[in-house]
Amino acid sequence: MSDPLRRLLDAVLDESRDGLREMAAAAYTSPFHFARSVRVGAGESPVALRRRVILERAAWELQHGANVTDTAFAAGYESVEGFSRAFSRAYGHPPTGMPAAGRGGHWLPAPNGIHFHSPTVLYVDSGRGDSRNEESAGDVLSLQVRHDVADIASVLGACADLSSTELTAVRLPGSAPRHWDGPDETLAEVLWHLVVSKEPWLATIAGARMPDMTPVRDIAALQSRHDDVSGRWLATVRDIDRCNRWADWIVDALCDPPESFRLAQIVVHELTFSAHRRLLARWMLADAGIDVSAPDLDPDPIVWQRRNQGELA
CATH class of the missing domain: 1.10.10.60 (Homeodomain-like)
Structure with a gap:
């Protein structure tokens, strides 16, 4: 230094x-x-x-x-x-x-x-x-995970002033990226899944009680929940990486029949579907009349990191 x-x-x-x-x-x-x-x-x-x-x-x-x-x-x-x-x-x-x-x-x-x-x-x-x-410079995992939680926060912020009608309007009939989650046809559904998708995994990894998955539509409540979830998610990924536990297995007893997952699979799974939904949310925001070309809504992790480092005005 x-x-x-x-x-x-x-x-x-x-x-x-x-x-x-x-x-x-x-x-x-x-x-x-x-x-x-x-x-x-x-x-x-x-x-x-x-x-x-x-x-x-x-x-x-x-x-x-x-x-x-x-x-x-x-x-x-x-x-x-x-x-x-x-x-x-x-x-x-x-x-x-x-x-x-x-x-x-x-x-x-x-x-x-x-x-x-x-x-x-x-x-x-x-x-x-x-x-x-x-x-x-080299920690691709850290960049992806940090960008993911930051970008979800940006998408939530862009929805703060939308009416309930705009949030619940069906914009993509039949959309269901993960069938067990239910539909992602509205912006409200996409936002809900973006915020809570990691919670069952966190509970399973920690051996904790499953979270309440009753859908929430209020943006302020979703932002508060995301703050909590993202902090726990970042800490969990950090600890898995520090202890090199990526090959460890967990057994999800909620599946019928119970199913085993490697910790590495869980993180890649979440990053994949989150990236899809973040782009889906932007498409729906544009359809609702929101300017998604604004710098703070740029989905590119390069732009996000440069801005985070103070390299962009």
């Missing part, structure tokens, strides 16, 4: 400076230039990077026996409830569900090699070379 970037990160992670203005002052630069330099160098905004590393530190402390209340206030949160909400969004489970040290990792998905490692090492370089969002 270059010395200039390390100095920027020191300013971001200094516990005495929790605001962008204070971080920038420590680096002797303007807030705008500081934020842009950190984003270009690390692939994250200063605030997002600091928030993630603090949550990773909190998770590490919980794994090593700290209680939730002390951890919440040490992390700078004004209430245990606020900390628990932020933690659950990031990890997919509440602080009390954090596994003990040695039984699970505490790192969150990151566009760089910067993580909380221990009380004596606040961040580490993962050894990927240039620290800028390096899944781009």
